[in-house]
Amino acid sequence: MSESMAVRCPDCGREHLYAAPAYPCACGTPVAPSLNLGAAPTAVTHRTWDEDWVTVRCGSCGREDQWPHPELGCACGTVLRVPVAGALRTLRPRDPHGADPSVRPRTAFQPVTIRTARDAVTAVALYLRWLGYRDVRRADQRQPSGIGLAARGVLAQVDPSVRPASLRDVECLWLTAMTESTDCVYFSLAGYANDARDRADGLGVSLFVLDLTGTPQPVNGAATELVATGSGEA
Structure with missing residues (x-):
């Protein structure tokens, strides 16, 4: 599981408990960006490719990929960009048999609901x-x-x-x-x-x-x- 942090909306003051979603690397390992627990979220007023994506390294196979930057929609309508730490984190699977996780068959695709x-x-x-x-x-x-x-x-x-x-x-x-x-x-x-x-x-x-x-x-x-x-x- 990725870590959770309290996220307060700067527009309405509501507080949310947020955990960054994990996405599957091509090797099958779930990866997630590490959240910056000491920084405040910012409202998304415009979008650029560099701000919408963040690079995460897989700790199992070493592969680096770009994943969606963590965001949270507040009930007031504000979209919040959740800050990430400079060092990005990978969720390592636990293998009780000691098998090498870097060689795996392709896992099932995990879709993202399309609204926009x-x-x-x-x-x-x-x-x-x-x-x-x-x-x-x-x-x-x-x-x-x-x-x-x-x-x-x-x-x-x-x-x-x-x-x-x-x-x-x-x-x-x-x-x-x-x-x-x-x-x-x-x-x-x-x-x-x-x-x-x-x-x-x-x-x-x-x-x-x-x-x-x-x-x-x-x-x-x-x-x-x-x-x-x-x-x-x-």
């Missing part, structure tokens, strides 16, 4: 890490729609809009990925137009649909194969 576009990006970033991709970050190049994520060996598009992804959306992602000599994956909340799915099959673009539970579902052969094999980077 940021939640969709968080869910996809976690899913990419679950597939084995390293160093997930914002993509350098912007796409015509949605939000781009990049990692070693892959370019991903997150489309949280209410319209199905179009043929142009899929082709733009594929063309950008070709210029970077990398694979590409598309995640859409509203699904895909028929011609977009046909084109993705021809280009080898993996297509996933996001449901509101935050669980990506493969909708073509390339995506199904990716789920089965993982990235090969872990």
Whole structure:
């Protein structure tokens, strides 16, 4: 279990007991940022990638990944960014048999409920890490729609809009990925137009649909194969 701390809202004065959520590393070990018990929370008034994510090292395999910065929603409507300590902590599993925890089969994906576009990006970033991709970050190049994520060996598009992804959306992602000599994956909340799915099959673009539970579902052969094999980077 991660540690708990009292968090007081600076706007209304309410006090909450908060524990940072733990997320599974690709090796299966749960990791969580260490909270700064002596610092006060701050209200989130605007968002940047650097402030929304924090780097945590897995104590079992040594892998470093970026995870969502701890946040808490107060009943008054204020979103609080909970301070983290400079030294980040890993939750080590206890193995009574003394087995090496650094070599494990991939565990079940733990989804994040999608309520906002940021939640969709968080869910996809976690899913990419679950597939084995390293160093997930914002993509350098912007796409015509949605939000781009990049990692070693892959370019991903997150489309949280209410319209199905179009043929142009899929082709733009594929063309950008070709210029970077990398694979590409598309995640859409509203699904895909028929011609977009046909084109993705021809280009080898993996297509996933996001449901509101935050669980990506493969909708073509390339995506199904990716789920089965993982990235090969872990």
